[in-house]
Amino acid sequence: MNKENINPDPGCAGGFAEASDARLGAQLRESRVSPALPPRFQEGVWRRIEEAAAPVKVAGGITWLDALVTLVLRPRLAMATAAVLMVAGALLGVREGNQMAHQDAQARYLAVVAPNSLR
Amino acid sequence: MNRSLVILLGALVLGVALFGGSYFAGQRACRMTRSADDLSWLRDEFHLGDAEMARIQKLHEGYLPKCAEMCAKIAAKKSELETALGGTTNVNPVAQQKLAELAALRAQCQSQMLQHFIEVSQTMPSEQGRRYLAEMQRLTLGFHEQTESSMSESAGHEHHH
Numbered sequence: 001m002n003k004e005n006i007n008p009d010p011g012c013a014g015g016f017a018e019a020s021d022a023r024l025g026a027q028l029r030e031s032r033v034s035p036a037l038p039p040r041f042q043e044g045v046w047r048r049i050e051e052a053a054a055p056v057k058v059a060g061g062i063t064w065l066d067a068l069v070t071l072v073l074r075p076r077l078a079m080a081t082a083a084v085l086m087v088a089g090a091l092l093g094v095r096e097g098n099q100m101a102h103q104d105a106q107a108r109y110l111a112v113v114a115p116n117s118l119r
Numbered sequence: 120m121n122r123s124l125v126i127l128l129g130a131l132v133l134g135v136a137l138f139g140g141s142y143f144a145g146q147r148a149c150r151m152t153r154s155a156d157d158l159s160w161l162r163d164e165f166h167l168g169d170a171e172m173a174r175i176q177k178l179h180e181g182y183l184p185k186c187a188e189m190c191a192k193i194a195a196k197k198s199e200l201e202t203a204l205g206g207t208t209n210v211n212p213v214a215q216q217k218l219a220e221l222a223a224l225r226a227q228c229q230s231q232m233l234q235h236f237i238e239v240s241q242t243m244p245s246e247q248g249r250r251y252l253a254e255m256q257r258l259t260l261g262f263h264e265q266t267e268s269s270m271s272e273s274a275g276h277e278h279h280h
Contacts, residue, residue, distance in 0.1 A: 069123040072130050082137055089138040093145025100146070101153035105160035112157050113182065114232055114259040115190050 161239075164254075165247040174242040182235045189228040196221045232259065 038044075072078065153159070158179060162172055200221055203214040210218075236255045240248035 065121065065123040065127065069126050072127065078130075081134065085134050085138045086141040089141030090145035093142035093147075094149045096142075097146035097149025098153075101150045102160070102163060104150070105153070105163065108157055109160045110258055113179075113186065113235065114255075115186070 161251075165243055165251055167243065167247070171242055171244075175239055178235065178238050178242065185231060186228075186235075189224065189231060193221065193224050193228060196224055229260075 072081075158172065158175060161167060161175060167175070196217065200214060200217040203211065203217050207214070233256070236252055236259075240252040240255075242248075243251055
């Protein structure tokens with residue numbers, strides 16, 4: 001879009017208009033009220049930046065527990081642990097069951113061939 | 120309580136439950152699948168083959184009626200002894216006689232039992248047979264030896280005092 005030139009004689013009155021704009025700008029800057037910064041403003045800003053950048057600390061100092069929970073709740077690790085526990089439990093149970101069955105069988109044989117009244 | 124701690128404890132409980140459940144399932148399955156035969160212990164413990172087991176089965180079946188007969192005689196003699204002892208505060212001559220008869224019956228029964236163990240041991244390979252005989256003597260006669268040994272030890276202690 002073309003700007004409409006409102007000055008009828010740009011060649012003659014151009015310098016006057018520019019000077020008038022500069023003076024108006026200076027007056028506007030002077031009239032603007034800029035409040036004074038609070039004391040130690042800059043220091044406060046840097047402190048906030050540092051706090052935002054620092055890692056979050058949980059109250060009580062138990063971040064290791066959170067880390068452990070995060071580790072434990074990983075699906076692959078959780079599944080692997082569950083599988084290992086089940087296999088280990090079943091193997092131990094079968095081993096124990098074999099021993100118990102062996103003892104049961106021995107007791108059954110003894111009960112048949114050597115009744116308690118003789119022992 | 121802290122959320123992480125709750126999750127961790129839950130995982131721990133779940134792990135224990137998984138391990139315990141698998142353990143009991145394995146144990147139960149194993150006990151259920153094992154043979155309930157009276158002679159299965161012999162087969163497993165002494166690694167016997169079918170031919171040896173067949174011979175032992177025959178001996179076993181021949182021995183059981185004799186054993187039952189002796190048990191019935193011992194039970195009857197015990198009953199007679201109880202009657203003889205009933206209401207008395209001393210061991211009368213009848214009770215003494217019944218005790219002697221009971222002891223004789225038990226000795227006869229034990230002798231018969233040992234004879235059976237010897238016959239069974241002879242159907243096994245020599246090493247297994249020796250081990251079987253030693254094991255059966257330990258299991259059937261060892262009980263009395265332990266009792267006598269413990270009683271003689273306690274009597275010895277008393278004498279020293």
